[in-house]
Amino acid sequence: MKKIFLPMVLLVLVILLMPTALAAGDVTVNDFSSNVTNGNVTLFTMFTSDVTGNVTHWKWIFENVETGATTYSSIETSTHHNIKKPGVYDVTLLVWGPDGNDSLTKIAYVTANRNSSNLPVADFSTSSTYGSAPLNVSFTDNSTNATSWYWKFGDGDISKEMNPTHNYSTEGDYTALLVVENENGWSTKTQEISVHNGLPIVDFSADNSSGSVKFTDLSQNATGWDWDFGDGDTSDDESPTHIYSEAGNYTVTLTASNEAGSLSKVSLVNVTEEAIANEESSSSSHHHHHSSSTGSINVSSANTSNAIIYLNGTESESTGIDQNYSTETSVSDNISASSELQSSVTEAMNETQSEPDTQDLEQDNESTADSEQTQSSDASESGSAKSPGFEVIYGVIGLLGVSLCRRR
Known part of the structure; x- marks a missing residue:
């Protein structure tokens, strides 16, 4: 009986665990899309999704960006959704099952206008797109044909000013959204803002007056530097000098890093023919000066x-x-x-x-003027002057003459 009972228990366990084994894998919303994202009300949309994992429940959420009014759909892989009220809508797909849950939101994904003619065009610029918290960012509206503005900064705060300034107090990645409107409809634009404590603030300058371009690092809170000079050469010096052999426009990238991570700045450096000529002239002059001080004769x-x-x-x-x-x-x-x-x-x-000339040395000690006069004397005169060697010979000859006379 015991021999039969044990296999039965094992079989039951296998049967109970099999669905879990088959359902193994994370639940992930990879993407979704709509056949229409912009048009006039009533806007007829058809959404399809790409989802992996064992999913048992689906929920589509359509939320008006400005009013917060929300509608839902619980159809699975695809859903027809008719947007009857004009406005701009965030769309979210939420899925879940035995293995977990996941969601994906597309900000200002669908716009349903009143009239498709003479619509506004949203555009803006920011004083910064990254930095350390707290980060103050000034937003400047560059939109056309707009009569009202609605900003969402991505951290829960909003503004209806034309050119607001917002402070990001905590680190994170935020999507700033501008919605502009006129009597016919809406237009939107987004910008990613990265706020991370401790990340370096990257900046540099370049002196391109010659082919040897001097790069000066102006970054803050950086401990490492990675330069790409745009011509294939790189450097890890903080403030390097790089020689460009040809004139042209070069895209220079500085990536500054520290323990928290790294950020990059890209700048265009123009190297002119005149700068190259200045570099070659400077190099030639330096080479000439250097050759005159070598040990060669x-x-x-x-x-x-x-x-x-x-x-x-x-x-x-x-x-x-x-x-x-x-x-x-x-x-x-x-x-x-x-x-x-x-x-x-x-x-x-x-x-x-x-063989030092002692007589000349004594003359040198008499006066500096005599020494200079001796050095400037003509070469032919110095050649005919009697040397100490000849005086000795003449003295020996004289002594020999005297001795011969005495013998006589």
């Missing part, structure tokens, strides 16, 4: 016999070479010395350092 004259030689841009005392010396034959500041000339200069430096 540069010659300022095409005539190497009268060449001025620079060693790291400084005068070497051991060679007596004056970096400020000039000659009328100078035709270039950037003629590189040949390898033979560099070799001879190196040898001259080595010889001068290993």
Whole structure:
């Protein structure tokens, strides 16, 4: 008996649990639509929906945006609904079943007018669409052919002013709605407003006077930066400088982030041909200045016999070479010395350092004027002057002559 009872209990449990297993999955309203969303009363609409999950109950809700008057329909997947009273309507589909419930609302989805001619056109701008709470937003009406205004800010507050200002005190995502009206009917426009505590406020400036555009971050409460310069290059520096190789309009995006999340700002940066030319000119000038201060030997004259030689841009005392010396034959500041000339200069430096001229050193100590006069003397005269080596030789010859005379 026990062997028969146990399988029976298991079978009953399986039968009881089977509907739940088959109904597994979330209830979700994916979308719905109407064949008509704008027209004159009576407005005949046909709604269809896309819903997944085990749904046992349906409810369509049609609510007049301004008056709050509501009508309902409980037909399932699709419903015919005749809107007899003129106005703007929010439409909501609510579904539920054993696995849960879900709903979807489309704000100002259907408009039923009195007359389709000479209708108003709703339009407005906002001082901000995102920021940290509390966030003050100024709404500016740009509508045409309107005689009255009705604002819903998405947080329960309304206004009938033409250009209201609203304070969003708590964080959240809100849909601001403007409904404008005249004697024939209505027009609507919506704008999403994002209010989140702690999110950065993104802003930046760009100096595009040259091809090297200097970007300056002006964001608040940001700890990370992600730049897209619009030409394929990016940067994570806070205030980077980016070089554009070609003129044009570039869409630059800065995404600023912190622990709460990230927000982006997009701006158009124009780089002109003149800016590119300025950058190239600046780069060329900088390169020229840099080359004159290198360790290479540069010659300022095409005539190497009268060449001025620079060693790291400084005068070497051991060679007596004056970096400020000039000659009328100078035709270039950037003629590189040949390898033979560099070799001879190196040898001259080595010889001068290993065999110092004590007589010249004593003369240098006498006066600065004498030293300058000696340096500016003609090369041919300095070549014919007697060197210490020749004086020694003459002295030896003299002694030999004296000794020979005595022997005689």
